[in-house]
Amino acid sequence: MQRLDGGLAVPAHLAGGIVALGNFDGFHLGHQAVVGRAVARARGEGRPALVATFDPHPRRYFQPDAPPFRLTTLDQRERLFAAAGADAMVVFRFDDALASLDAGAFVDERLVGGLRVAGVVTGEDFTFGAKRSGNVDVLRALGAAAGFAVETVGPVLLDGAPVSSSRIRDALKGGRPEIAAGLLTRPFAVEGAVAHGDKVGRTIGYPTANIDLGRYLRPAYGIYAVRGRLADGRVLDGAANLGVRPMFDPPKELLEAYFFDFAADLYGQMVEVELHAFLRPEGRFDGLDAMVAQMDADCRAARAILRP
Secondary structure, three states, X not given: OXXXXXXXXXXXXXXXXXXXXXXXXXXXXXHHHHHHHHHHHHHHHOOOEEEEEEEOOHXXXXXXXXXXXXXXXXXXHHHHHHHOOOOEEEEEEOOHHHHOOOHHHHHHHHHHHHOOOOEEEEEOOOXXXXXXXXXXXXXXXXXXXXXXXXXXXXXXEEOOEEOOHHHHHHHHHOOOHHHHHXXXXXXXXXXXXXXXXXXXXXXXXXXXXXXXXXXXXXXXXXXXXXXXXXXXXXXXXXXXXXXXXXXXXXXXXXXXXXXXXXXXXXXXXXXXXXXEEEXXXXXXXXXXXXXXXXXXXXXXHHHHHHOO
């Protein structure tokens, strides 16, 4: 699996590929259908399969002050695309130069000139080009003129409604990670390097791995049953506080994961923490003893939920 800069010419061995084109934040069921179709078509034609995504998200470019909303990082997307069978991930850097390209220029410069595509697969609602001047009909016409075919994939329905990133975000903000997991086909996960904290947790028997939430969407603040995945492949069950820690001053937004029966040093290591179930909202307590008693109960509940 290679990660390519969408502003540069594609390596010769990946030219003439079938490209799945979209943002693919979250890589949910609908995105998987688009990429799956591109991979199947590429394999059937004996061509490379590429997935093109945008970073930063166009919404972040046009609304720089918008609250965090990302569901995945580029690293997470790269692993997901590889697992889906793609040969490479193409990252179109969404900057002033890209934002100023009209639909025709985007096709000429990035798809034909840069990627030398043989075909494109995208969702029916895909738009592109300056001021969203291009849609799938425009892309299909431009592709026909340039010599590549465009195929679209319709919405995927689950429980009678289209699967979408907005639907996933609403579920997470509502404290329903299990709903989000059904739409994603896996638990929503926050990945980051474990940072040093104030080390209060270790003094009360609950040492935590602290991860900055960065540009991730903020799910409902509270306590979660979680599963941690370490870089060496180990999988750890635990409970985590996601929020601002109202018992401590000053408030600091963090994901603090306590892993059961685990005592190794994780500082500086990359850890991916999956949210499996929402246990309760954050709250204040009458002292540390009351807080620890509640944490004991939270961990018992998380163990029961995560038990095979």
